Amino acid sequence: MIPSITSMKDAFSLKGKNALITGGNRGLGLAIAKAFAEQGANVAIFCRDAKKAAEAIDELKPFGGKYESFSCNVVDLQNVREVVAKAWDAFGGFQILVNNAGVTCVSELLDMDEELSDWYRVLNTDLNGTVHMTYEVGKRMRDAGKGGSIVNIASNAAFIVNKTQAMSPYSCSKAAVVHFTHCMACELGKYNIRVNAICPGFTNTDLSQFIPKDMFDYINNQMPLGRFGEPIEVGALAVYFASPAAAQVTGTAQVIDGGYILSC
Ligand SMILES: NC(=O)c1ccc[n+]([C@@H]2O[C@H](COP(=O)([O-])OP(=O)(O)OC[C@H]3O[C@@H](n4cnc5c(N)ncnc54)[C@H](OP(=O)(O)O)[C@@H]3O)[C@@H](O)[C@H]2O)c1
Numbered sequence: 001m002i003p004s005i006t007s008m009k010d011a012f013s014l015k016g017k018n019a020l021i022t023g024g025n026r027g028l029g030l031a032i033a034k035a036f037a038e039q040g041a042n043v044a045i046f047c048r049d050a051k052k053a054a055e056a057i058d059e060l061k062p063f064g065g066k067y068e069s070f071s072c073n074v075v076d077l078q079n080v081r082e083v084v085a086k087a088w089d090a091f092g093g094f095q096i097l098v099n100n101a102g103v104t105c106v107s108e109l110l111d112m113d114e115e116l117s118d119w120y121r122v123l124n125t126d127l128n129g130t131v132h133m134t135y136e137v138g139k140r141m142r143d144a145g146k147g148g149s150i151v152n153i154a155s156n157a158a159f160i161v162n163k164t165q166a167m168s169p170y171s172c173s174k175a176a177v178v179h180f181t182h183c184m185a186c187e188l189g190k191y192n193i194r195v196n197a198i199c200p201g202f203t204n205t206d207l208s209q210f211i212p213k214d215m216f217d218y219i220n221n222q223m224p225l226g227r228f229g230e231p232i233e234v235g236a237l238a239v240y241f242a243s244p245a246a247a248q249v250t251g252t253a254q255v256i257d258g259g260y261i262l263s264c
Pocket of ligand 1: 203
């Protein structure tokens with residue numbers, strides 16, 4: 001069993017922990033990587049864009065831990081298998097996995113191409129990528145016998161049909177990630193591995209700069225808290241789920257969206 005904290009001292013510390021973050025080279029993944037590094041964790045980043053990865057590692061260096069990026073396509077199970085093995089050896093194991101890599105598409109189903117390529121691209125990355133990483137890292141965590149924390153980055157789109165943009169593959173894959181989180185919490189609890197999901201709403205990343213002003217204003221008006229989230233706020237929640245403070249928390253899906261799903 002995972003012991004409870006006995007005081008608040010170091011309850012949110014990740015000192016001495018090794019974290020693997022997919023898509024940690026930019027956006028929310030980089031914010032999570034920085035939040036983890038600031039709390040003392042060593043961080044491995046899995047992504048495809050080597051230039052962005054190098055920039056991310058440079059941003060992490062001032063925190064003083066071990067940071068390394070690995071080229072990996074989470075869609076490709078064989079590639080995941082090889083790169084997880086390499087990173088596991090380089091870090092001497094991981095106690096934290098954040099499944100953050102994701103893509104989206106904005107299109108109604110009937111407007112998609114004949115091959116439904118957008119449908120498969122989003123499901124293959126957001127859902128199957130999460131499954132591939134959980135399978136490969138989860139087996140190693142189990143065999144290492146030290147427990148662990150898996151944090152899946154889903155979305156508030158798992159619970160709503162977004163009126164501003166049609167995105168059924170994204171919503172369905174994120175809904176599946178939430179239920180995968182429930183299933184894995186039950187399957188992996190006996191190995192002291194906790195599994196939780198974070199469901200962000202509209203958050204200020206590179207992508208949000210392309211939202212037209214009238215839509216941006218509409219969304220902010222719908223939100224009880226009246227503003228987009230900041231990436232560091234998602235990082236803070238990920239720190240909580242990965243930390244000793246959350247030792248009794250598994251199988252949850254925490255929405256962080258300024259209350260948007262309650263009023264959209
Ligand atoms: N931003 C938001 O408002 C928001 C809201 C709710 C949920 N989310 C979720 O949060 C996560 C991060 O979103 P974001 O806004 O930070 O996205 P982003 O800036 O577009 O970054 C996506 C990340 O995923 C990685 N990635 C995509 N496909 C991959 C693949 N096949 N293999 C490995 N890495 C891959 C990218 O790596 P490369 O650079 O190497 O391609 C990149 O690091 C996603 O799961 C997203 O659905 C975001």
